[in-house]
Amino acid sequence: MKALEIIDNISRWSGKIVMLLIIPMILVTVYDVTLRYIFRSPTAWAYEISWMTYAAFFILGGAYTLVEEGHISVDIFSRKFPDRIQLYLKAIFLLILLLPFVFIILRYAIPWALHSTMIMERTEHTLWRPYSFPIKWTLSLGFFLLALQGIASFIRVSIQAIKGKMS
Amino acid sequence: MTAELLGMLMIIALFGLVMLGAPIAFSLAFLGLLFGVIGIGPSILPLFINRIYGLMNNQVLPAIPLFIFMGFILESCGVTEKLYDSLHGLLGPIRGGLALATIVISTMFAACTGVIAASLVTMGVIGLPGMLKRGYNKELATGSILAGGTLGVIIPPSIVIILYGTISTLSVAKLFAAAMIPGFILSAIYFIYIIIRCLIDPNYGPAMSAEERASKNTIQILKDVFIYAFPTILLILLVLGSIIFGIVAITEAAAVGAFGSILLAVAYRKFSWQSFKKAALVTLKTTSMVLYIAIGASMLSVTLIRLGGTEFLANLIVNVPSFVPDALAKWFMIGEMMFIIFIMGMFIDWIGILFIIIPMFTPIILSLGFSPIWFAVIVNINLQMAFLTPPFAYSMFFLKSVAPKEVTMSDIYRGSFPFVGLQIIGLIIAIAVPKLSLWLPSILF
Numbered sequence: 001m002k003a004l005e006i007i008d009n010i011s012r013w014s015g016k017i018v019m020l021l022i023i024p025m026i027l028v029t030v031y032d033v034t035l036r037y038i039f040r041s042p043t044a045w046a047y048e049i050s051w052m053t054y055a056a057f058f059i060l061g062g063a064y065t066l067v068e069e070g071h072i073s074v075d076i077f078s079r080k081f082p083d084r085i086q087l088y089l090k091a092i093f094l095l096i097l098l099l100p101f102v103f104i105i106l107r108y109a110i111p112w113a114l115h116s117t118m119i120m121e122r123t124e125h126t127l128w129r130p131y132s133f134p135i136k137w138t139l140s141l142g143f144f145l146l147a148l149q150g151i152a153s154f155i156r157v158s159i160q161a162i163k164g165k166m167s
Numbered sequence: 168m169t170a171e172l173l174g175m176l177m178i179i180a181l182f183g184l185v186m187l188g189a190p191i192a193f194s195l196a197f198l199g200l201l202f203g204v205i206g207i208g209p210s211i212l213p214l215f216i217n218r219i220y221g222l223m224n225n226q227v228l229p230a231i232p233l234f235i236f237m238g239f240i241l242e243s244c245g246v247t248e249k250l251y252d253s254l255h256g257l258l259g260p261i262r263g264g265l266a267l268a269t270i271v272i273s274t275m276f277a278a279c280t281g282v283i284a285a286s287l288v289t290m291g292v293i294g295l296p297g298m299l300k301r302g303y304n305k306e307l308a309t310g311s312i313l314a315g316g317t318l319g320v321i322i323p324p325s326i327v328i329i330l331y332g333t334i335s336t337l338s339v340a341k342l343f344a345a346a347m348i349p350g351f352i353l354s355a356i357y358f359i360y361i362i363i364r365c366l367i368d369p370n371y372g373p374a375m376s377a378e379e380r381a382s383k384n385t386i387q388i389l390k391d392v393f394i395y396a397f398p399t400i401l402l403i404l405l406v407l408g409s410i411i412f413g414i415v416a417i418t419e420a421a422a423v424g425a426f427g428s429i430l431l432a433v434a435y436r437k438f439s440w441q442s443f444k445k446a447a448l449v450t451l452k453t454t455s456m457v458l459y460i461a462i463g464a465s466m467l468s469v470t471l472i473r474l475g476g477t478e479f480l481a482n483l484i485v486n487v488p489s490f491v492p493d494a495l496a497k498w499f500m501i502g503e504m505m506f507i508i509f510i511m512g513m514f515i516d517w518i519g520i521l522f523i524i525i526p527m528f529t530p531i532i533l534s535l536g537f538s539p540i541w542f543a544v545i546v547n548i549n550l551q552m553a554f555l556t557p558p559f560a561y562s563m564f565f566l567k568s569v570a571p572k573e574v575t576m577s578d579i580y581r582g583s584f585p586f587v588g589l590q591i592i593g594l595i596i597a598i599a600v601p602k603l604s605l606w607l608p609s610i611l612f
Binding site: 015016018019020022025026027028029030032033050051053054055057058059061062064065068070071072073074075076077078079086089093096097098100101104105108109112123135136139 | 184185186187188189190191192193194196197200212213215216219220223224225226228229232233236415418419422423425426429444447448450451452453454455456458459460463514516557558559
């Protein structure tokens with residue numbers, strides 16, 4: 001299935017891009033601390049950039065974590081089930097637990113981000129007051145990627161379950 | 168059907184799903200949604216968006232990826248291997264020396280990183296084969312690695328404590344200070360246990376042979392300790408010191424620590440794009456795993472609170488049975504709470520536990536006149552056991568995944584039992600002597 005591979009690759013690449021956010025996360029704060037303690041003139045923007053990069057980092061990392069099987073579960077009982085049952089269970093969990101969750105969150109997160117965009121909302125933490133809609137859209141983007149990977153994983157596991165063999 | 172009953176049903180369904188092997192994060196989120204819509208109605212749904220945004224727009228939580236990254240970068244420097252060799256040289260002549268070295272290094276690594284996986288896996292890869300080769304008892308070998316690894320839960324900068332502070336709105340810096348002494352006491356308890364165990368039965372951890380001892384060069388060992396331990400310890404002291412003395416915020420200290428770890432890696436000539444990429448990707452995976460569980464757990468906890476489930480459970484705890492004398496009632500309640508956490512720790516992960524128990528227990532603790540800081544410390548000691556008590560025992564999975572083939576899961580189970588016992592002793596000490604937790608914060612803040 002070509003389409004499934006494409007989605008897997010999108011998720012893997014999203015991880016390789018999102019991981020780079022660790023660099024600004026470190027440097028922005030180190031720069032700010034240096035300015036504050038050595039030159040006594042902190043930046044106005046470091047705090048906001050710091051939490052926003054962190055938020056984008058973990059939200060956008062959800063799909064990568066799913067494709068790399070990083071969302072943990074307890075398998076000491078299910079490991080003993082026959083392979084086919086394990087695959088069916090996996091497919092069912094993706095279908096009834098993950099997909100409703102991501103779609104309901106998307107259903108509410110998109111209008112929420114849209115509203116923020118319409119009123120050109122700004123954050124209230126600092127005098128810099130950046131627009132808050134980009135980070136609000138990030139939530140939808142992260143869940144969209146997670147939904148995409150969730151669907152791809154569900155289809156793959158279902159096919160394996162029906163054919164009756166582990167990949 | 169009453170709302171409380173729905174709440175209880177939700178918890179039971181959670182245990183059921185987790186036991187069937189469902190991903191924890193999605194089980195929590197789904198049950199929060201389902202029971203929220205059934206019990207309260209669709210009006211609860213926008214609240215979930217608020218909760219998720221609360222985890223994003225947060226002052227303290229950015230410290231989590233930064234501390235995780237710092238740990239993995241330090242790990243890639245090979246400091247652990249070098250120190251393990253050196254400490255083996257120093258402690259080898261003593262019985263159980265390698266197990267003792269494991270505890271010392273794990274304690275140090277617990278202070279470098281917030282996650283337990285990093286140090287546990289390294290000790291499993293380098294420590295375990297070394298101990299088995301020298302005829303150490305399998306249970307002592309696996310137990311010391313497991314117990315040392317879980318010290319990361321209590322010794323700052325623990326991400327468990329960071330999340331506890333965030334949920335309970337207590338100061339993370341104060342919690343770090345409070346957890347420091349109990350953390351080192353636990354480490355000392357493990358150390359003493361290993362010494363006594365090996366004195367009683369020398370076969371548990373044979374001392375280094377004379378030939379092997381002769382092959383070690385003491386000056387070289389001391390030089391290695393200086394080159395590898397000293398800069399790392401300095402970095403840790405800098406990071407933790409600046410948090411505890413309130414010089415910088417947690418997130419700032421974490422960023423400086425991560426930056427410092429890169430400088431160290433460069434100095435040791437171990438820094439490369441490959442090692443950076445590897446550390447960044449593991450950090451991404453670990454952070455997303457933790458925070459997606461946090462998303463699910465906070466959704467479940469909103470629903471549980473809205474349904475009145477937390478009050479219902481709190482009432483169960485507060486209604487002490489009549490055979491308990493009044494003077495002991497409040498200690499009985501502490502016992503009940505600790506027992507609940509211990510049992511939950513067998514089945515779900517620590518993030519889920521924190522989101523469920525903090526809103527439930529904190530009001531009880533305050534009304535009984537206990538310090539919430541002290542309570543946080545004893546909860547964290549208790550949570551260490553959650554990593555070691557099957558069926559859901561993180562640490563054991565990690566160790567099994569890297570252990571040599573001859574080490575079976577049941578060796579690992581049996582290895583953990585005595586150390587869980589020691590953790591219970593540590594827990595009782597911390598409960599009985601609140602000063603151990605409260606003294607350091609009282610002089611610092």
